[in-house]
Amino acid sequence: MRRWSLAGRLFLGQLAFILCVSGGIAWGLYQQAEENTYEETGERMLAVAGTVAASDTVRAAAGAFPDGQVSGDSALQDYAQEVMAGVGVDFVTIMDTDRTRLTHRNPEQIGKPYIGSVDQALAGESFTETYTGTLGPSVRAITPVRDDAGNVTALVAAGITVDRVGIARDARLPELFAIDAAALAVGALASYLLSRYLRRVTYGLGPAELAHMFTFYDSALHSVREGLLLHNNRGELVLYNDEAAALLGLPARGAGPEVPELPDLPGPLASLLRTGRDAHEEVHLTGERILVVNQSDAVSPGPHGRRFGIVTTLRDCTDVESLTGELASMRTLADALSAQAHEHANRVHTLVSLIELGRSEEALRFATADLEQSQHLNDEVLAGVEEPAVTALLMGKAAQARERGIDLEITVAAAGGRFSGGGVEPVELVTIIGNLLDNAFDAAAGLVTLSLGSADGALLIAVEDDGPGVDSDVLEHIFEQGFSTKQLPEGRTASGRGIGLALVRQAVNRLSGRIQVLPGHGACFRVDIPLPSTEAAPAGGRP
Structure with a gap:
């Protein structure tokens, strides 16, 4: 079975509609043509009858009898014959007021009564009618003949048979049908062009296929x-x-x-x-x-x-970013171990060289001082921070700071002297502290300070560096994604820049916290995060 497209179905429907409309138009035009033909014929017959009734020949013949009775006269018959031949009508009948015919196309009908209505004419009014007489159905006009005093002395009937009226009507039909055919052709062409457009935009699909496609696509879109x-x-x-x-x-x-x-x-x-x-x-x-x-x-x-x-x-990718944050903390720890291994290798080489040079006392002092310095930082971080993810992050950041020649100072001012995170998700803390420290390392001249604490039911984090600080004209843009004041290395593009502080602000917003840029010698960022009521710590030191 052939599958009909939406465009094809619409074309057939429109074509059927246009055929019906054009058929109705043709019938209406035919009826109008017939009506107009009858009206025009009636008006023409009125003009002919009025002209004959006003002629001197007819009026003189009617006025020749004082009693108003007009007798048959061959002169009237000849006159009527001339009028019929001249104007192309089928009959011109001049009659007495008692209906007696004085003229007729068929001379045998002269003297016999006229067949048709005459009452209006006798009352002095001209009128038209369609009536069946001796010549068959005809369209006729009846007009009174008046004398100088205005009295009706005779009647004139002029008419043409219905067959001849039909011929006149039919003569108009080709023009009317041509108009109807042109309208049909224009409508069919417009319908065809519309169907081609619909076929193009619907790719030749049928209504059922379009409905199924919409249902499937809509379901897929929302799933x-x-x-x-x-x-x-x-x-x-x-x-x-x-x-x-x-x-x-x-x-x-x-x-x-x-x-x-x-x-x-x-x-x-x-x-x-x-x-x-x-x-x-x-x-x-x-x-x-x-x-x-x-x-x-x-x-x-x-x-x-x-x-x-x-x-x-x-x-x-919010959840993916959370996993990425955990992975970043692990990578930071791995970087810290790598940096420590690199530092350890350098120190071992130094110790070996001192021993080879016979300077064992200096080698001992060097090893002791290095051990005390490393152990002090590790002990400080381990003793002050309870959250393992934050501890690992700070160990790695400390190693990075040493590699870059930056002093990283970490202070903890929390209840009990230990920073537990107060129930805040470790991933969020890693995102906030890690990105703030990275930003500070890039801007610092040699010193970065990290303060962790809790007070008044809020977790407090502050990172400060001794760099050039933040200009006041960029404060309102500094947390926008893509905004950065860092200089790009030669050959590098700006893709991926200006996202660190934007991530910090997003994490702070998720925790319903607040981030501020405080005035100072360098840049100082302070984050306040409200703690859950069950985790709210008593007031302690303020970083």
Whole structure:
């Protein structure tokens, strides 16, 4: 069985409709042509009858009899014959007021009574009618003949048979049918062009296939675990799925306006969606989420595909970032062990060289001093920080600081003298402390101070360096994704820069905390994180 496309079905339906409409138009035109022909014929007969009634010949013949009775006269018959031949009517009958015919096309009918209505004419009014007389059905006009005093002295009837009226009507039909055929052709052509357009835009699919496709695509759209946004060429949001609504705070499907406006988004992400540029695996931050964004044009299939808009996919990597934070702490610890191994190798070489030179006392003092310094820092970190992930992070950062020639001072001012994290997720603490320390290492001239503590039911973290500090004109932008004051090495691009402090702010926002940039010689960042009520520590020292 042949499968009919939506365009084909619509074309057949429109063609049938156009045929019905054109048939109705043809019938209406035919009826109108017939009506107009009868009206025009009646008016023509009125003119002929009026002209004959006003002629001097007829009036003189009617006025020749004082009693108003007109007798048959061959002169009238000849006159009537001339009029019939001259104007092309079938009969001109002049009659007495008692219906007696004085003239007729058939001379044998002269003297016999006229067949038809005369009452209006006798009353002095001209009129038309369709009536069956001796010549058959005819369209006729009856007009009174008046004398100088205005009295009706005779009557004149002029008519043409219905057969001849039909011939006149039929003469108009080709023109009317030509108009109807032209309308039919124009309608069929317009329907064909519309069906071709629909076939092109629907790819020749039928209604059932389109319904199934919509159902499948809609189900797939809302079941995928990635957010999907569709914008048209004017930049308007036309479609999104449930995951995109959850990631960007849009109304759920079936709630709110048909095409809602995008909510306030961070600058880089808002700029990406507004400009519609291509993007591949770009990382963007929202209030509480880390999103990987891909964006490209929506183009129809084919070598000359038409651009319909922009497709944007959003992948939530917040959980992945949490695992990445744990992995980063492990890598930091591994880097610390690597740095310690490197430092240990240098010290061992130094000790071996001193021993080979016979300077054993200096070698002993060098080894003792190095051991005391390393042990002091390790003991300080282990004694002051209870959270293992933070401990590992600080051990690694201490090793990195030594490699870069930076003094890292760690102070703990918490209840009991130990920093436990107060129930805050270790991954969040690693993200905040690690990125703040990395930022401080890049800016420091030689000293970085980390203060950890708790007070008034809040966890306090402060990182300060002795670098140039933060200019006041960049304070409002320093936590924006992509913003950075660091100089790029030659040959490097800005991809991936300006994300550390943005991640810190995002983590602080997730914990309902606050981050501040405090005035000082260098840069000083302070983070206040409210503790759960069950974990709130008593007031202690303030870093």
